Amino acid sequence: MRALLVVLLLLAGLALVADRVGEEVAEAQVGQVVAERAGLTGAPEVEIGGFPFLTQAAGGRYQEVRISLGAADLGQPEGVLVDVSLRGVEVALSDVLSGSVQEVPVERVDGAATLSYALLAEQLSPGATLAREGDRVRVERTVDVAGLTLPLTAVGTVALVDGVLVVDVEEASSGGVDVPGRLVDQVTDALDLRYELPALPFGLQVVGVAVGDDGVRIAVEATDTVLRG
Numbered sequence: 320m321r322a323l324l325v326v327l328l329l330l331a332g333l334a335l336v337a338d339r340v341g342e343e344v345a346e347a348q349v350g351q352v353v354a355e356r357a358g359l360t361g362a363p364e365v366e367i368g369g370f371p372f373l374t375q376a377a378g379g380r381y382q383e384v385r386i387s388l389g390a391a392d393l394g395q396p397e398g399v400l401v402d403v404s405l406r407g408v409e410v411a412l413s414d415v416l417s418g419s420v421q422e423v424p425v426e427r428v429d430g431a432a433t434l435s436y437a438l439l440a441e442q443l444s445p446g447a448t449l450a451r452e453g454d455r456v457r458v459e460r461t462v463d464v465a466g467l468t469l470p471l472t473a474v475g476t477v478a479l480v481d482g483v484l485v486v487d488v489e490e491a492s493s494g495g496v497d498v499p500g501r502l503v504d505q506v507t508d509a510l511d512l513r514y515e516l517p518a519l520p521f522g523l524q525v526v527g528v529a530v531g532d533d534g535v536r537i538a539v540e541a542t543d544t545v546l547r548g
Contacts, residue, residue, distance in 0.1 A: 352410065353386065356423045356546035359520060360394045363387060368404075379411040388520070395517050398438025403430030403521060403539070423546040428521045428539075434484065434514065435534040442514055449486075449512075451530050456486055462509040473510045477535055479528050484535060486512035521546065 354363055367375075368383035375381050388401040407426025414420045436449035436456075447460035452474055459472050475488035488510040516525065519539060527538035 352420050353384065353405070353408075353423060353546065354392070356420065359388065359392050363389075363392045376412040379409060381408040381410075382406065384408045393517060393520070396438060398435035398534070399517060400433045400435075400534075401430065401519070401539075402433075403428055403523070405521070421547070425521070425544050425546065426542070428523060428541040428544060430523075430539055432516075432519065432523075432537040432539055433531065433534045434537070439484075439486070439512060439514055439535065442512055443510070451532055454530055456530055456535070458486065458488055458510050458512070460510065471510060475510070475512075477528055477530055479516075479525060479537070482516050482525075484512075484514040484516060484528065484537070 351362065353365065364387040366385045367381055368385060384405040386403050386405065388403070390397045390399045393399055393401065405425045405428050407424075409424045410420055436451075440447040440449045440460075443458070444460050444462075447458070449459075450457050455474050455476055457472065457474050459470070461468060461470050463469075471491055473488035473491040475486045478485050478487065491510060516537065519525075522541040522544035523539040524541060525537055526540050529536050529538070
């Protein structure tokens with residue numbers, strides 16, 4: 320009985336090693352196929368979830384494929400990041416290995432796109448800064464108004480309007496002093512921000528926006544999408 324237990328444990332260990340090795344190989348292969356079919360320009364980081372992997376590979380259906388897309392993968396400037404989970408990914412491993420994949424059906428995709436504060440600040444002016452302040456964004460920059468050079472600070476809300484991220488500022492002040500009423504409209508216009516969202520892969524649609532610690536986070540999702548390249 321003890322010898323049988325040792326053999327079973329050994330077989331279980333070998334199966335686990337084979338599963339992990341197979342997963343590492345497939346992550347690279349599946350990642351490349353997904354990137355190609357989604358029209359990405361780079362090689363994203365891919366992690367396949369679910370266990371055991373070999374059972375998923377044999378069935379050609381993966382419970383979850385997690386993908387991190389950087390700016391290079393998206394063909395976007397630095398500061399754009401997309402993290403998504405593809406659920407119910409159907410692709411035969413034999414097709415992946417033979418390079419004959421034509422399309423990749425995906426049951427559901429959800430995740431978030433992050434636009435860094437540094438990226439958004441560049442849209443205002445050199446030296447401008449953005450940061451989180453509760454559920455709003457604090458904006459700081461220097462502007463020239465009516466012959467005056469004013470270091471301004473304002474707090475604004477974030478919203479999405481027709482595919483454009485809008486930061487609408489309020490409560491502008493200069494050096495802790497409220498801006499004179501006659502200049503309020505001018506300075507708030509100089510602090511308002513409009514940023515057109517980049518095209519998103521995987522057929523993703525924007526479903527929400529929120530302020531995060533490292534940038535503005537755009538919630539995205541898609542259902543019953545097919546990646547064809």
